[in-house]
Every structure is written in structure tokens, then in C-alpha cells.
Amino acid sequence: MKSEIIGVGTELLLGQIANTNAQWISKELAHYGISVYFHSAVGDNIDRVEKTFEQAADRSDIVFVTGGLGPTEDDLTRDAASRLFQAELIEDIQSLANIEGYFAKNNRRMTENNRKQALVLNGGRVLANEEGMAPGQLYHYKDTLFVFLPGVPSEMKRLMTEQVFPYLVHNYQLESEIKSEMLRFIGIGESQLEHDLQDLISSQSNPTIAPLAGEGDVAIRLTASGANAAELLASLKTEILERVGAHYFGSDSITIEEAVQDILVQKGLKAGAAESLTGGKFIEKLISLKGASAVCEGGFVVYTPDAKKSILQVPADIIDSYGTVSEQCAAKMAENAQKLLNIDIAISFTGVAGPTESEGHQPGLVYIGLKAKDAPASVSRYYFDGSRDKIRGRAVVKGYELLFHYLKKII
Template identity: 85%
Template sequence: MRAEIVGVGTEILLGQIANTNAQWISKELAHYGISVYFHSAVGDNLERVVQTFEQAGARSDIVIITGGLGPTEDDLTRDAASMLFQTSLKEDEKAMSKIEEYFKKNSRTMTENNRKQALVLDGSVVLQNDEGMAPGQMYHFKDTLYIFLPGVPSEMKRLMSEQVFPYLVHNYQLESEIKSEMLRFVGIGESKLEHELQDLISQQSNPTIAPLAGEGDVAIRLTASGPEAAELLASLKSEILQRVGSHYFGSDSITVEEAVQDILVQKGLKAGSAESLTGGKFIEKLISLKGASSICEGGLVAYTPSAKKSILKIPAEIIETYGTVSEECAAKMAENAQKLLDVDIAVSFTGVAGPAESEGHKPGLVYIGLKAQDAPASVFRYYFDGSRDKIRGRAVIKGYELLFNYLKNAE
């Protein structure tokens, strides 16, 4: 079964909303063994909507359309479908009664255009909408099943879950299940990861392997189909982790800061930071997580030399002798942050984000300090390429990588 998902609405093309409907539908269809080959979006133009529906039907067994079922003139989904299928629209009595009841209960006057929401294709299977006004509908045309759904996510999800999926299960032979898992890695580049797994990638069939680059991390999407999909995924995942498991921090939607939080909770530890060029970006990620107060005391931001002296209590002789962009300063920042915040682990950042040089150092030089429990502070030196924001962002990710690796290996 080949499926395609079409989002109708100029607001999608303008970037005013994200088409999260397509993401959700694709994920759910995979559980039923239905592969999604295309996602498309079309604006509120009748001719283009008709063309998009026609193209989708020519290449897909199932076409799921969301949006364009409202009461206004630019809600064109019904009209486009009527033109393509050469069938008329009729008023659905149940839908119309519900719309009238809504306005009556809310003591509002119903305008004539609201009747439009009750229109359905003659001969369609009507999907009554218990969450909203416009019903969904299904229509067979030239061996393709067209499914029309409201664009409101809550309405769409309920119709899909309670009416569309049961219909598909009852009327189609859905032979296999598709399972997918995203393995996430940090501290290894996409090219290096591909090199380590090249033989598996070149021989792939089922499951398939797709390397993906992210912001600071890399991922591998594993996808398997068939009755043994779960077992196939587990076997391949095990083989991959035997090779590059030291860089693995979790699966699917987990972030590296969430992985750090999980270990801090398990070990009963608290973390904090001392930040210069990163300006609080490191600790902001940790504080954004639910339950952060149990593992994070806070962070200290000291950007200038005078702030480092007054806030972080960095001795003047360290700054005068070695400078603020130095291994010695980074170590003392981490040590003092641990004491001042009374935490088990502190991470520090100092460096040059640019655009100009600082203390004779070119942009991109970053020192990251790590002071954990009673051990001496460790300092790591890096050179990051890119813009000012990219240098700062990469420093933050590297800080989480260092913290994750320490926590993972700590007794």
C-alpha cells in the first residue's frame, strides 16, 4: 500500500504553521504497514488543488488530505474534489444538525457560509466529527481511496484513530508492520559514522539504514518491515552499538541534555555551570527540562574579566598571567562554580566567539572545563569553525558530550 499525505492551506506554504498533521499520520500509518511515499502541500488556489489531488491519486493507493474544509471562500478542498471526481456535493443532515445545535447552544446567529461545512461528496463515506463541525469523508476514485480530514490536529487524530484506521483494517489486506528507530550519537561525525558502518550500509535491504546529520549530533534511522520487524531492528541495533556504542546516547527524540539528566537522576548528582562566551546557553538547555530542579542548581555567567573576578572569584594573577581565554582560567572557573553553587559537577566555558580576535586568539578557540566531585578539574581545548552563533552552539554541544561521557563512565 502506497500512501500520500496532502496539506491544503496557504499558511503551510508561508511557514505560518508547521504541517504536524503529516508527521503524525505518517508515523501512525507505519504501524499498519502502509508506506508513505510523498508529502505535499498546496495553497488556496482551486486549479492547483485539483492538480495536486489528481497527481497524488495517479501515484498512490491512498491519499489523505487535511485542511480546506472550513466555511470560508478559501476553503477549497470540497470544490476541488467535486471537480476532479465529477460528482456533486450534498448537505449531510447529521453534520448540519450538529452545526445548528452548536450555534443555538452558544446563542449565536449562524451565517449562511457555515452550511458549507456540512457539504460532502455524493457517494462518499461520511466520517462524523465529534470534535468539530466539518465531517471527514472517504471517496474511491480510479482505484485510489481519498480521505478528507479537517486540518485541526485534534479533530484529524480522532477521526483517524476511531474511524479511518478501523476502516482500513477491515477493508484492506495490511500484510506487514513497519518499525523504525532513530539511534542518536554525539562526538562522532557523519562521515566517520558512515565509515565505521560502511559494510552494513552497502549490504542493507531489510532493515534499511539512513545516516542523518543533526545540530551537533548525528543519527541513524533504522527501518524494518514484516512480521519479524522488531527482531530485525534489535539485531541490527546490537551490531551497530558493538562498533560505535561509545558515542550512543539514546534513541528516537531524546536529546543529549535529556540523556545527561537521566544519568544525573540515576546517580543522585547535581550539576551547574560557569559560562563566558556561551552566555548561559549551556545551563538554559538543562533548566528547560522538566524536573530540572532535582539535578541543577543553576549557572553563573561572567563575560568580562572584571565579572570573572567579582562573580566567579577568579584570582587576578590568573587573568593577568594567563588571560581569560586559557586552560588555567577554565579550570578555575569550573572549580569555583562547583564551590559557589555547591554542586557535584560543574562545567565551564571560556573562549573567543568572534568576530574579532581576543587576547591574541582567533575566533573559534574554546576551553571547556569539567570539575567533578573530588577529582581535579580537567580542561579540553577545541577550535570550532563557523559564525559567532555556530561557535557558541558547538561549544554547548561539546560541553554536553563531555559531561555525558564522564557520567556514563563514572563509578
């Protein structure tokens, strides 16, 4: 069964709001074995909306339409559908009563244009909207079921959950459930990951494998269908992790900072940071997580040489002899942060974010120091390409990568 989702509203095309409705519907449809083949967004133009509906009817079994059911002149979903389906728009008595009741309950005067929200396609099935005003509707056009839904997410979700999904289960022979899992990796490039799994990717059928690049990490989306979808996913995941599991940090929506936090919690450790070019970006990510106080004592932002000396107590002779952008300075920053914060592990960042060189070094040079427990500090040197913001961002991600792998190794 093929389905697609259409979002109606110029605000979607202008980027004023994100089409989270399509994301939610797609995810929920997978639980019912309904595949989504297309996502579309169309502006508030009746000809284009009608054409989009016509195209959808030619290629899909079910079409979910969100938005365009409001009271204003640019809410054109009903009119476009009426024109394409050659179905009269009629006023639904119960929907009008709900709308009038809404205004009365809120002690507001109902303007005439709000009656428009009670208009429905003659011959369709009305979906009463208990969360808002405009009703939804199911309408069969040729061999395609159109599901018209309000654009307000809370209203759409309630209609889908309480009325649309039960209708589909009762009236359609649905496929077995579709299951999907996103495996996330760090410290390995997309091309290397694909190379290591090439035979699995080339021979894929069910489950399918799709490598995806991210900002500093890479992911593999596994998708399986059928009665044994969960078992198929688990088996393939095991095989993949046997090959590249050293770089795996979690599944689905987990971030690398959440993975680091999880290990810190498991091992009962506290971490902190001393940051120069990253300006607090590293510690901000960690502190943003729920429960951060259990694993994070704090951090220092020491941007200038004077701040490094006075706040972090980096000896003047290190800065005078080697500079702030150096292995020696990064090591001392990590050592002193660990000591001053009285923590188990500290990470430090120093380097040149640009746009101009500093201390004779080109933009992109970054030193990251790690100091854990009684072990000596270790420092890694990197060159990152890109703008000032990209260099800083990549340094933060690399810091989390280093910390993640280090934490996995220690007792």
C-alpha cells in the same frame, strides 16, 4: 500499499504553520504497515489543488488530505475534488444539524457561509466530526481511496483514530507492522559513522539503515517490516552498538541534555556551570528539563573579566597573566563553580564567539573546563567555525558531549 499525504492551505507554504498533521499521520500509518511515499503541500488555488489530487490518484492507493474544508472562499478542497471526480456536492443533513447545534450551544449566530462546511461529495462516506464542524469523508476515485480530513489537528486525529483506521483494518489487507527506531550518537561525525557501518549499509534490505546529520549529533534511522520487525530491529541495533556504541546516547526523540540528566539521576550527582561566551545557554538547557532540580544546583554567567573576579572569585593574577580566554581561566572557573555551588561536577566555558577577536584570539577559540569531585580540573580546547550564534551553540553541545562521556566513566 502506497499512500501519500496532502496538506491544503497557503499558510503551509508561507511557513505560518508547520504541517504537523502529515508527521502524525505518517507515524500512525506505520503501525498498520501502510508506507507513505509522498508529502505534499498545496496553496489555496483550485487548479493547483485539483492537479495535486490528480497526480496523487495516479501514483497512490490511499491519499490523505488535510485542510481546506472550512467555511471561507479559500477553502477549496471540496470544490477541487468535486471537479476532478465529477461528483456533485450535496448538503449532508446530519452534518448541517451538527453545525447548527454547535452555534446554538455556544450562543452564537451562524452565518450563511458556515453551511458550506456541510457539503460533501455525493457517493462518498461521511465521517461525522464530533470534535468540530466540518465532516471528513472517504471517497473512492478510480483505484484510489481519498480520505478528506479537517486541518485542525485535534479533529483530524479523532477522525483518524475512531473512524479511518478501523475502516482501513476492516476493508484492506494490510501489511505487517512497520517499526522504526532512531539511534542517536554524539562525538562522531556522519562520515565516520557511515564508514564504520559501510558493510551493513551496503547490504541493507530489511531492516533499512539511513544516516542522518543533526545539530551537533548524528543519527541512524532503522526501519523494519514484517511479522518479526521488532526482532530484526533489535538484532541490527545490537550489531551497530557493538561497533559504535561508545558514541550512542539514546534513541528516538531523546536529547543529549536528557541523556546527561538521566546519568546524573542514576548516579545521584548534581551539576552546575560557569559560563562566559555561552551566556547561560548550557544551564538553560538542563534547567528546562522536568526534574532538573534533582540534578542541577545552578550556574554563573560571568561575561566580563570583572564578573569572573568578583562573582566567581577567579584570581586577578590568572586573568592578568593568561587572560580570560585561557586554559588556566577555564580550569579556575570550573573549580570555583564546584566549590561555590557545593556540587559534584562543574563545567565552564570561556572563549571568543566573535565577530571580532578578543585578547589576540580569533573567533571560534573555546576552552571548556570540567571539575568533578576531588579530581583536578581538566580543560579541552576547541576551534569552532561559523557565526557568533553557531560558535556559542556548538560550544554548548560539545560541553554536553564532554559531560556525557565523563559521567559514563566515573563510578
